[in-house]
Amino acid sequence: MLSIAPAILATMTPPTVTPADFWLPIGASEQAVNVDWMFNFINYVCYFFFVLVVAMMVTFVVKYHAKKGTRIRTDGITHHTGLELSWTIIPLLICIAIFFFGFRGYVDLSTAPKNSYDINVAAFKWGWQFKYPNGAQSDNLVVPSDRPVRLVMRSSDVLHCCYIPAFRVKKDIVPGRVSSLWFQCNIPTGLEERDGYHLFCAEYCGTGHSNMNRRVLVLPQAEFDAWLTKQAAWLDEISDDELYFKAGPKIYARCSQCHSIDGTDGLGPTWKGIWTRITTPGGARFSDGKRYEDFIGPGKEYANPEEYIRDSIYNPGKHLVAPFGNVMPTFKGQLNDRGVEAITGMMQHLDEFDAKGAWTKAPTTPPKP
């Protein structure tokens, strides 16, 4: 008898993980328990009535079907008060229960606890930028475990939707509005990208929609704090001469959905030969008919090519490379001077990188001691 007690206790304290099953992926947030319970409740109600309705239908078809050679007319059927009351009142009670539990869950999901940790989220075509209170930024969402986290979300262009299935949270991000959602996850994942929970944009937002898949990495508070400090200063920790190959590829990951380095034009012009193109007179034309030499050079709009690249990153719409559209988002406030320096350096040394942006000069096998 005694051995059963812990098992009963375990069912009384709600678990913080619900294992994946046929319908739902693993539930890794505190909210998941309630969401899953509601989902399963509605699901079982549906099974019950499906079986009931089909069973009665089959029974009646078999029992009352017209037999060969008989022509029986039934008297007009009036009604059965008891039956009608029960098939009205029972479903009504079930619907009220679903509304009650659903509404309570909705209010809970929409009201973040006061001690939540806020992370700013910018959704854009096509990617995410996660900004932390100390100024750090990241490409995947990194959050502390064992405390509520609130995402404060804005869109810089069209409708996007932040969806983290494992946390059972999902919220539209409407341009011009601030939306928020919150969750608490108590199961750390570590910093390995493949271990993270999926984060999707769940609102079809154009050709690059699928580039918005990211991971949510959950770290215990102390590890999270350490990561945060390091993340805020990551560009400063790299020495000047290593900047273009250590920081360049990481930054390029945010440009690669539009800019290739293998010579194929995408949404934006390929970067293959970009440095030569910009610095050699007679290069590509802009939408307004101008060429690079018309505004790059001493005394002109940009004193040197570096200035032009910097301005292309901060004010992308100013000079449009033909025939491309004005679709590049500004990276003002997201890439600082050192970031621009790193990516400019990468453009000057593109022959040292492979088609995916990995630095090929890196030693592939560690030198023997």
Ligand code: HEC
């Ligand atoms: C959503 C697509 C998109 C993303 C993401 C993007 N760009 Fe662009 N970029 C464009 C387009 C389109 C153009 C051409 C039109 C223009 O000049 O604005 C362009 C032009 C440029 C130019 C001028 C190129 C030239 O040949 O003169 C530079 C430099 C540039 N981008 C840098 C970047 C950097 C650095 C990043 C990443 C940090 C980036 N872009 C991310 C779409 C993008």
Ligand SMILES: [Cu+2]
């Ligand atoms: Cu989107």
